[in-house]
Amino acid sequence: MAEFEVTIEREDEWLNFEGRPYLFEPEYTEEELAEMEENRRAAEEAVEITGVPHTPNRCEGDWWCSCGQCQPMATEKECLCCRESDVFRHGLENSEARFLTAMDDFRALINPAVVQTFFNVPKIN
Structure with a gap:
């Protein structure tokens, strides 16, 4: 050395x-x-x-989280609360869970076999 x-x-x-x-x-x-x-x-x-303040970067904290479970991610695009997205909001409205990871179906969604199948199925459109 x-x-x-x-x-x-x-x-x-x-x-x-x-x-x-x-x-x-x-x-x-x-x-x-x-x-x-x-x-x-x-x-x-x-x-x-x-009179319009500069919006701080989402990666610098969790001020943007409304469910109380989010963590800052590497990019602003990844810093998204489950209550901000229309895709997740519909599932949360039909559930007693307060946030995405507390939903009963969440464990099935992150199951490695389900994720692997999702990425191997040919996408149409």
């Missing part, structure tokens, strides 16, 4: 950089930082003028 070790001398000090993956990532310049700050201020001013 020593053959891949990188060391540099800085002010009479030897530094070992093995195992520090983001050490040489570029940093923002002063101009970029100033531009980011200007954009942030412009967004705040737009909210003051229009």
Whole structure:
């Protein structure tokens, strides 16, 4: 492993950089930082003028969940509460369950054999 070790001398000090993956990532310049700050201020001013606040990213929390069981996912498209979707809402209206995973049929829907069959059946339309 020593053959891949990188060391540099800085002010009479030897530094070992093995195992520090983001050490040489570029940093923002002063101009970029100033531009980011200007954009942030412009967004705040737009909210003051229009009165419409910026909608936060769904991946940053579960504020969008109305059933109380959702968790933030990797993308905003995946961050969907079962009460927001028409597909799930119909099933919830006909059930005593408060959320999708509490429905009696949910265990059958996530059964590996059912999921495998679903993806192997030819789709029409």
